[in-house]
Amino acid sequence: MKFWRIWKGWFKLNLSSEMAYRLNFLLKAVAFATFDFFGPIVALVIYNVSQGLPGWSFEEFLLLQGTFIFSTGLVHLFFWGFSGKVIDGVRNGNYDIELVKPVNPLLLALATGSDIDGLPRSAVGASIVTFALIKLGWAFSVVHLLAYGSLIVAAVLFLLSLQIIIASLAFLFVKSYTMLNIFDVLTDVGKNPITVFGPLGTAILTFAFPIGLAAFYPSAAILGRLSVLQVGEVIGVAVAFFAFSVLLWQFGIRKYASVGG
Amino acid sequence: MSKFWGASVIEIKDMISYKFEVFIWGILNPIMLGVYYYLWHSIYTFSGQTSIRGFTFGELISYYALTLIVSVITWTNVDQLLAGKVRDGTLVNNLLRPLHVFTYHLYKKIGGTAFTFVGQALPLVVISILFINLRITSLPNLLLFIISVVLAMLLTFAFSFLVGLSSFWLIKYAGVRMIRSGTVWFLGGNIVPLAFFPEAWQKISNFLPFQYMSYSPIQIFLGRYDLYGSLWVIAAQLIWLVILFVLVFSGWKVALKQFSAVGQ
Numbered sequence: 301m302k303f304w305r306i307w308k309g310w311f312k313l314n315l316s317s318e319m320a321y322r323l324n325f326l327l328k329a330v331a332f333a334t335f336d337f338f339g340p341i342v343a344l345v346i347y348n349v350s351q352g353l354p355g356w357s358f359e360e361f362l363l364l365q366g367t368f369i370f371s372t373g374l375v376h377l378f379f380w381g382f383s384g385k386v387i388d389g390v391r392n393g394n395y396d397i398e399l400v401k402p403v404n405p406l407l408l409a410l411a412t413g414s415d416i417d418g419l420p421r422s423a424v425g426a427s428i429v430t431f432a433l434i435k436l437g438w439a440f441s442v443v444h445l446l447a448y449g450s451l452i453v454a455a456v457l458f459l460l461s462l463q464i465i466i467a468s469l470a471f472l473f474v475k476s477y478t479m480l481n482i483f484d485v486l487t488d489v490g491k492n493p494i495t496v497f498g499p500l501g502t503a504i505l506t507f508a509f510p511i512g513l514a515a516f517y518p519s520a521a522i523l524g525r526l527s528v529l530q531v532g533e534v535i536g537v538a539v540a541f542f543a544f545s546v547l548l549w550q551f552g553i554r555k556y557a558s559v560g561g
Numbered sequence: 562m563s564k565f566w567g568a569s570v571i572e573i574k575d576m577i578s579y580k581f582e583v584f585i586w587g588i589l590n591p592i593m594l595g596v597y598y599y600l601w602h603s604i605y606t607f608s609g610q611t612s613i614r615g616f617t618f619g620e621l622i623s624y625y626a627l628t629l630i631v632s633v634i635t636w637t638n639v640d641q642l643l644a645g646k647v648r649d650g651t652l653v654n655n656l657l658r659p660l661h662v663f664t665y666h667l668y669k670k671i672g673g674t675a676f677t678f679v680g681q682a683l684p685l686v687v688i689s690i691l692f693i694n695l696r697i698t699s700l701p702n703l704l705l706f707i708i709s710v711v712l713a714m715l716l717t718f719a720f721s722f723l724v725g726l727s728s729f730w731l732i733k734y735a736g737v738r739m740i741r742s743g744t745v746w747f748l749g750g751n752i753v754p755l756a757f758f759p760e761a762w763q764k765i766s767n768f769l770p771f772q773y774m775s776y777s778p779i780q781i782f783l784g785r786y787d788l789y790g791s792l793w794v795i796a797a798q799l800i801w802l803v804i805l806f807v808l809v810f811s812g813w814k815v816a817l818k819q820f821s822a823v824g825q
């Protein structure tokens with residue numbers, strides 16, 4: 301409860317600060333929305349010049365693209381600023397101030413990581429998903445919708461875990477801004493059906509680095525291509541990844557030297 | 562000449578202190594190329610097509626490799642730097658220097674590119690030659706490609722600087738920067754070759770500067786233009802360069818009137 305109270309307070313602050321520069325906010329919203337439409341445009345181009353990807357019709361691929369935008373947009377909205385703030389604090393040597401506050405440092409960092417820019421992204425993602433489902437003539441199924449929702453939560457958990465890992469590395473290496481670039485590039489892999497990377501690639505992107513969670517698995521779930529067991533397995537991987545990231549955070553924060561760099 | 566070396570060396574020294582940040586892209590770019598490889602391999606195999614819009618699979622992967630190589634050379638954040646300086650008022654330091662802000666940053670960009678070429682583009686060139694069979698189509702094509710890439714770098718730089726001038730009127734610049742980089746990236750053919758787009762789109766592209774920032778130089782390298790076509794690309798790049806330079810320097814005079822040197 302405390303977490304969400306802080307999150308809400310921070311979100312309002314973030315919103316009012318963005319509203320002070322309305323034109324910039326509007327331009328950013330337009331930019332994010334435009335960027336996010338690149339994926340569907342590329343999908344349109346691919347299916348226009350070829351038969352597309354094996355096992356994925358154009359509408360299904362669109363669903364996948366929309367799901368990717370939706371899940372990454374949600375992480376952006378809820379926690380995006382988190383890792384950058386931790387890296388800044390560690391680099392300047394003033395992260396100490398966060399440690400003396402009467403809240404768990406990880407929870408506090410997460411609660412103050414919301415970024416309003418994630419809102420247009422999530423909205424674009426949700427619109428593309430809805431459009432694709434309508435085009436697919438998707439037969440409403442509570443089970444499939446629940447599986448989709450659960451996997452989206454798992455996707456957010458996984459993407460958040462990556463952010464926690466990046467922030468934890470800041471305690472160990474101080475300069476870990478570059479890790480954010482690595483995050484962007486590796487996350488982008490999840491825009492595609494992971495089966496294109498072959499059986500080994502699929503296994504790696506499911507169990508070792510489960511970026512398939514960002515779009516592939518939720519899309520497969522809503523299309524009824526996953527069993528309950530498979531959904532459970534993938535959620536388990538996300539939880540395990542999250543647990544690992546929290547352990548790394550706890551290890552990292554013990555190494556925090558407070559000297560900057 | 563000494564001013565050029567001075568500014569370039571500053572940038573190289575700056576980059577050396579952040580060498581990890583520079584060299585990590587030497588690893589990330591091949592990963593991106595790998596993603597393109599698997600994605601398009603799957604599409605070609607599934608469709609059973611040997612050629613899509615005139616691109617064989619090998620040519621398309623070479624295209625993506627070249628896109629990444631060219632983007633290492635053309636990438637610039639001069640607009641962001643300019644916006645930052647306008648915002649905190651430190652642009653005044655640059656105005657006191659015996660070198661135009663545009664020229665100073667251009668010299669720095671050239672120095673920086675020399676460094677990033679070694680750290681980021683060269684590994685990609687080696688990997689592309691070894692693993693995806695990237696080959697020089699002909700010596701004249703290579704020479705014309707080099708000229709065209711240099712012009713593409715100048716074009717991208719001038720365009721970014723021009724857009725960056727809007728920061729004199731805007732308090733926050735992040736949104737405009739995103740639109741600028743996204744437009745250059747997408748309309749430059751970095752995500753999908755422009756040949757894959759509908760013909761009308763391609764015709765419109767001919768009248769915009771973006772295809773000359775990446776797509777056209779790569780087409781020259783791949784030997785998809787004859788000599789006349791390649792020379793026409795270079796001529797178009799020069800024309801756009803003149804237009805953008807005129808806009809940059811006249812825009813600069815207008816923008817500077819907005820500058821108060823106290824920050825925003």
